[in-house]
Amino acid sequence: MKQQQLQETIKYLTDKNIDTPEVGIVLGTGLGKLVDDIEITQEIQYSEIPNFPEATVEFHSGKLIFGKLSGKNVVVMSGRFHLYEGYTPWEVTYGIRTMHGLGIKTLLISNAAGAINLSYKKGDLMLIEDHINLQGSSPLAFKQAKEFGNIFADMLEPYSKKLNNHLKVIAKQNDITLHEGIYASVLGPQLETRAEYRMLQILETDAVGMSTVPEVIVAKQLGIPCCAISVLTDECDPKNLQPVDIADIIAVAGKAEPKLVTIFKELINKL
Ligand code: HPA
Helix, strand or coil, X not given: CHHHHHHHHHHHHHCCCCCCCCEEXXXXXXXXXXXXXXXXXXXXXXXXXXXXXXXXXXXXXXXXXXXXXXXXXEEEEECCCCHHHCCCHHHHCHHHHHHHHHCCCEEEEEEEEEECCCCCCCCCEEEEEEEEECCCCCCCCCCCHHHHCCCCCCCCCCCCHHHHHHHHHHHHHCCCCEEEEEEEECCCCCCCCHHHHHHHHHCCCCEEECCCHHHHHHHHHHCCCEXXXXXXXXXXXXXXXXXXXXXXXXXXXXXXXXXXXXXXXXXXXXC
């Protein structure tokens, strides 16, 4: 049933004569400007795509963007689905399975995250080196999941070392600070309490957010090498907790975004 749904989605898109994408990109909250650098060939609204999750109000403009970036065919998910919006883990990762079906060989992910490591500052970038899944769910825990690959996907290297090494070199060459760290995914949508931030420090995580991990787990099941960068949008100091304003998070993400765009473009160039 799910397999059939997905095949219908993929067929609809391939029937539109899209250029087979090599690279899939997921853009996080407040991180849409990469699209300006793409020579766009087609844009398809999520709402037009059969079986694609129905977008919430926040994502009325959610779409798949096809085109060329750094000389490669890419597909971008502009607008992602979060568990906190009430989507199931299957729905949250439907776009990843779709892009895989279209032929992507590499997945680049971005997100906005809070800094747990207090030596990392608002506006800095962090390369995700590993994660801790605190969302209480897995996108591989459903009845027909075996049809899509190994459900006991190993997590030895959820984030490709090879891609991460490229990213570190690129950041250095461009004088961009790129921290490395562990990303904790939480369900949200409420932000964390002081006690929760303290717990995340004790767990030795470096950043916290509400996305990415389900997408990475599915990429792992499907064997797609992936990497992810967090834009740190606020500092989560339990000893000096400040009110967090989502508008502020989006503004900080937007300001840091050119650094992310540079890094992703150069990485695609090197693939
Ligand atoms: N928690 C705290 N701060 C954040 C988050 C989060 O999930 N995402 C972006 N900033």
